[in-house]
Amino acid sequence: MAESNFIDYVKIYCRSGRGGRGSTHMHRAKYIPKGGPDGGNGGRGGHIILRGNRNYWTLLHLRYDRHIQAEHGGNGSKNKSTGHQGADRYIDVPCGTVVYNAETGEYICDVTEHGQEIILLHGGRGGLGNFNFSTPTNQAPRYAQPGEPMQELTVILELKLLADVGLVGFPNAGKSTLVNALSSAKPKIGNYPFTTLEPSLGLVSYRDNRSFVIADIPGIIEGASEGRGLGLRFLRHIERNSILLFMVSADTDNIRKEYDTLLNELAQYNPELLDKRRILAITKCDLLGHDPELIDLLREGLPTDIPVLFISAVSGFNLQELKDRLWNEMNNESNKIAAITTSENILKQTKDLSRFTYVYEDEDDDEGWGDEPEEDDDIEYLDEDDIEDLDDEDFEYVDTSDAK
Secondary structure, eight states: OEEEHHHOEEEEEEOOOOOOOOOEEEETTTTEEEEEEEEOOOOOOOOEEEEEEEOSSSGGGTOOOOOOEEEOOOOOTTTTTTOOOOOEEEEETTEEEEEEEEETEEEEEEEETHHHHHHHHOOOOOOOOOOGGGGBBSSOOOOOOOOOOEEEEEEEEEEEEOOSSEEETTTSSSSSHHHHHHOOOOOOOOOSSTTTOEEEEEEEOOOGOOOOEEHHHHHHHHGGTTTHHHHHHGGGGGGGEEEEEEETTTTTTOHHHHHHHHHHHHHHHHHGGGEEEEEEEEOOOGGGTOOOOHHHHOOOOOOSSSSSSOBTTTTTHHHHHHHHHHHHHHHHHHHHHHTTTGGGGGSSSSOOOGGGGTTOOOOSSSSSTSSSOOOOOOOOOOOOHHHHHHOOOSOOOOOOGGGO
């Protein structure tokens, strides 16, 4: 089977640039025999910056770019010249990306808007040149500051789809068929479990040229919150949806029990998901012949605290009513307020990485992550080439061991 292009998690090593060291150059000109110190400052190392980009919808572009390294800052030089600033390295990610520390599982940040920039690692500051340490009693300092070291971090990037409506249901509940009927998306449809192996987004056209986005989440099974089936990999995408559309097939033995099972899996994964707006859709009503008496019979025992609709994606039964209901719920004032704080609904606590071992395995890594990061160069406190054969009597020597 061909490898999927939908990549919603990736593990990368990031390293910012180290700061350049300051110069210990002494000024010497033909008519200025005692010009004094003029060593410049070192340049700042480059930052590692996350940037939201709506033109990306997966993390595929980062799958084979596992080492993100910013440029080091340049060293200071004579004539008080500051070293060049290391180039920042930008990591473009889709909107809805969450970042975790790969070693501890700690939540770091969340990128939700296009153009949003977050400095993941700061570049090291450049060291001060010797001209900064010149005083009346120490007119010829022969020492300078080294630059600050670089920062290193291995992170896990998780994509959580941003959509208005998320479909929640067991395999073969008709989710892909509904997305196909409401939008131009063409997810794979088949009469066997786990036909859908990756989430897909569909743009649903509504009245007056309005539209909303619907997300087809792969089927959840009982125990998905504990790692069974595919649910654990894709439950994260439900956190970003404004409304959850629960879908249960009309030919299910016990509709209420199946709905309660789905609700329990969401509660086990993240209890805050229960605060989202919910709608229950009973699918495949074409199997009932659209008989009102059978529909009324099935309605008995169903939840009364949420809207319940009987639909058929094959025949188009009640699809317009479903779109009307979804649109009204999305534009409900209380739901708008909740949407503003949607980032609060994601898991921000430390992630238990032991449950995600199978997700973050690097199949193409042989021995770790390649070459070890290069170590800092030895700091030179005296630029011999810059002093240009100064005579001992021209300057007073200072013991550099006492320099701070």
